[in-house]
Amino acid sequence: MPSPETLAAEPLISLRDIHLSFGENRVLKGIDLDVQRGQAVSIIGPSGSGKSTILRCITGLLAPQRGSIRVGATQVETLTSEAQRIELRKKVGFVFQQYNLFPHLSVLENLVIAPRKVLGRSAVEAEKDARALLAKVRMEHKADAYPGQLSGGQQQRVAIARALAMRPELILFDEVTSALDPETVGEVLTVIRELTEEGMTCVLVTHEMRFAEDISDVVYFTENGLIVESGSAEQIFQRPTSERTQEFLRHALGDAGRRPAVNGDPYLLSNISRYSLSV
Ligand SMILES: Nc1ncnc2c1ncn2[C@@H]1O[C@H](COP(=O)(O)OP(=O)(O)OP(=O)(O)O)[C@@H](O)[C@H]1O
Numbered sequence: 001m002p003s004p005e006t007l008a009a010e011p012l013i014s015l016r017d018i019h020l021s022f023g024e025n026r027v028l029k030g031i032d033l034d035v036q037r038g039q040a041v042s043i044i045g046p047s048g049s050g051k052s053t054i055l056r057c058i059t060g061l062l063a064p065q066r067g068s069i070r071v072g073a074t075q076v077e078t079l080t081s082e083a084q085r086i087e088l089r090k091k092v093g094f095v096f097q098q099y100n101l102f103p104h105l106s107v108l109e110n111l112v113i114a115p116r117k118v119l120g121r122s123a124v125e126a127e128k129d130a131r132a133l134l135a136k137v138r139m140e141h142k143a144d145a146y147p148g149q150l151s152g153g154q155q156q157r158v159a160i161a162r163a164l165a166m167r168p169e170l171i172l173f174d175e176v177t178s179a180l181d182p183e184t185v186g187e188v189l190t191v192i193r194e195l196t197e198e199g200m201t202c203v204l205v206t207h208e209m210r211f212a213e214d215i216s217d218v219v220y221f222t223e224n225g226l227i228v229e230s231g232s233a234e235q236i237f238q239r240p241t242s243e244r245t246q247e248f249l250r251h252a253l254g255d256a257g258r259r260p261a262v263n264g265d266p267y268l269l270s271n272i273s274r275y276s277l278s279v
């Protein structure tokens with residue numbers, strides 16, 4: 001058993017030589033990926049390159065045919081029972097493109113249900129936590145609303161709060177803004193940015209290139225089931241070495257995207273001020 005000091009120095013997530021096929025379709029062809037505690041890591045790349053599959057392997061939702069996946073002290077590929085996978089998912093928050101809130105439960109109830117049922121927390125404690133988390137994502141005024149009464153961006157902020165309610169060690173975000181009205185993208189990105197600033201370990205699959213550049217410590221570029229290139233956000237976005245990365249970014253960023261990254265993106269700031277007006 002490694003000592004606590006050793007564990008702290010090791011990456012929180014470590015993938016080695018992950019191979020995964022769906023039938024004849026070889027989707028992951030040898031993925032190595034590390035995430036240190038407190039890091040924000042983005043995975044970018046073309047559609048179908050295997051990004052979501054990587055995240056699903058980390059949560060134990062998919063089992064690779066070869067390779068090793070470690071999350072904290074858990075060796076994910078060795079888990080055999082559903083009970084063990086549930087233990088893993090207590091540590092790993094997962095937020096998807098579709099928010100998947102329970103439509104028949106209020107916002108507050110959506111946040112309280114899993115901590116009560118899965119973690120066995122008391123109603124009072126779970127509700128206190130839930131209200132604090134709703135305040136954090138600026139949704140406390142909608143505690144008694146139902147998901148159908150909220151905008152996409154508001155529902156996604158509730159989904160993030162719901163993931164946080166389980167007190168995970170890390171959160172995976174899979175294209176959480178791609179189904180949103182452009183008006184509400186910024187408010188969700190602001191919440192994610194704040195989480196990364198607080199030191200939450202985050203892995204993001206995103207098509208929001210400017211955002212990825214701005215908040216990521218490390219960026220991985222995937223194509224066709226392989227990591228083509230990884231490095232600091234600055235290196236990948238400003239000085240990509242692979243021609244494939246260069247070409248992908250040229251398309252993904254377009255002309256408008258080629259301005260340098262700025263702190264306090266005006267797009268995001270405009271959304272912050274919108275909160276104070278609209279909530
Ligand atoms: N459950 C599944 N069964 C069969 N094939 C699958 C399954 N899930 C994904 N695939 C295939 O695996 C490949 C990679 O899919 P994945 O969803 O990981 O891509 P992605 O990089 O997340 O793409 P996008 O940017 O479009 O979300 C695709 O060819 C996809 O069709």
Ligand SMILES: [Mg+2]
Nearest residue numbers: 051052053175
């Ligand atoms: Mg995907």
